[in-house]
Amino acid sequence: MKYTSSERGTRPIVIAGISACGGDRLDALLQTISGPIPVDAICGDYLAELNLAWLSSQLADDPSKGYEQSFLPALKLAADKYIEIRKQGRDIKIAVNAGGLRPHALAKQIRELFDTYGEEGKKVKVAWITGDNVLDQIKDPKSKARASIKHLTYGTTIEEWGYEPITANAYIGCAGIVEALERGADIIIVGRCTDASAAQAFGRWWHGWKEDEFDKLALGLVTGHVIECGTYAVRFFSL
Numbered sequence: 001m002k003y004t005s006s007e008r009g010t011r012p013i014v015i016a017g018i019s020a021c022g023g024d025r026l027d028a029l030l031q032t033i034s035g036p037i038p039v040d041a042i043c044g045d046y047l048a049e050l051n052l053a054w055l056s057s058q059l060a061d062d063p064s065k066g067y068e069q070s071f072l073p074a075l076k077l078a079a080d081k082y083i084e085i086r087k088q089g090r091d092i093k094i095a096v097n098a099g100g101l102r103p104h105a106l107a108k109q110i111r112e113l114f115d116t117y118g119e120e121g122k123k124v125k126v127a128w129i130t131g132d133n134v135l136d137q138i139k140d141p142k143s144k145a146r147a148s149i150k151h152l153t154y155g156t157t158i159e160e161w162g163y164e165p166i167t168a169n170a171y172i173g174c175a176g177i178v179e180a181l182e183r184g185a186d187i188i189i190v191g192r193c194t195d196a197s198a199a200q201a202f203g204r205w206w207h208g209w210k211e212d213e214f215d216k217l218a219l220g221l222v223t224g225h226v227i228e229c230g231t232y233a234v235r236f237f238s239l
Contacts, residue, residue: 008205008206008207008208013040013041013202013203013206013207014037014038014039014040014041015039015040015041015042015043015199015202015203015223015227016032016037016039016041016042016043016227017042017043017044017045017199017227017228018032018042018043018044018074018096019043019044019045019046019227019228019229024070026070026073026074026077027074027077027078028074029042029044029074029075029077029078029094030074030077030078030081033078033081033082033085033092034081038090039092040091040092040093040202040206041092041093041094041095041199041202041206042092042093042094042095043094043095043096043198043199043202043224043227043228044071044094044095044096044097044098044198045096045097045195045198045228046068046070046071046096046097046098046100047068047097047098047100047192051068051100052100052101052167052169052192053166053167055067055068055100055101055167056101056135056166056167057166059101059102060166064105065102066100066101066102066105067098067099067100067101067102067103067105067106067189068098068099068100068106070098071096071098071106072106072109072110072113075110075113075187076113079113079114079117082124083114083117083120083121083124086120086123086124087120091186092186093181093185093186093187093188093202094186094187094188095177095180095181095187095188095190095198095201095202096188096189096190096198097189097190097191097192097193097197097198098189099128099129099130099189099190099191100191100192101133101167101191103128103129103130103189103190103191104128104130106128106189107126107127107128107189110126110187110189111126114126124186124187125183125184125185125186125187126185126186126187126188126189127180127183127185127187127188127189128188128189128190129172129176129177129180129188129189129190129191129193130190130191131170131172131176131191132169132170132171132172132191132192132193133167133168133169133191133192134168134169134170135165135166135167135168135169137168138158138165138168139164139165139168146158169191169192171192171193171194172190172191172192172193172194172197173193173194173197173200174193174194174196174197174198174200174201174204174220175201176190176193177190177193177197177198177201177202177205178201178204178205181201181202181205182205195224195225195228195229196220196221196222196223196224196225196227196228197224198224198228199220199223199224199227199228200217200220200221200223200224203216203219203220203223203224204216204217204220
């Protein structure tokens with residue numbers, strides 16, 4: 001059944017993790033939503049520091065790139081089943097940081113994908129969140145942000161470092177994802193959020209945790225890390 005505001009918080013939220021890198025299997029999303037355990041939400045952590053450097057290099061060569069290229073094919077494999085599940089009255093929220101350096105571009109591709117599914121597809125709400133990409137501020141030699149950055153260990157500045165940054169990200173937390181969920185988003189594409197942000201956002205949104213409920217937020221943080229590294233621990237976890 002579609003969960004309602006009255007149902008949220010009355011039972012645990014079941015979250016699945018499909019964290020991946022470009023070389024991983026593409027059918028994890030399809031297998032997860034087709035499996036025997038009904039899930040309420042799915043998170044995916046696609047980014048690491050090395051990935052961001054790759055994406056920056058790809059973007060320099062091709063302005064249409066800059067996001068994780070494997071997520072859209074994975075979503076296309078799962079789209080028929082996802083729409084079928086929605087027609088049956090079930091909601092599955094999806095939040096991934098596959099947006100990389102251009103989350104809006106990936107979100108646009110997803111919007112176009114579901115528009116091909118007629119009225120039911122148009123009901124799928126797609127959101128994108130950014131704020132992490134601060135490369136422009138860092139590259140600007142007059143920027144206060146650039147001037148204030150120093151190596152944590154040696155105290156050297158970017159100029160003293162001797163290299164020009166190709167990517168710079170201030171990892172973002174779960175607040176933006178929570179807001180998107182509150183506004184009814186079904187699929188949320190994020191830039192470089194922290195590894196646990198998506199799962200933590202699901203818990204906060206589902207249970208209505210406040211910003212100062214630190215014990216509960218800590219539970220979401222730990223749970224989020226377990227799910228994000230799910231291939232090393234468990235596949236499903238609930239809050």
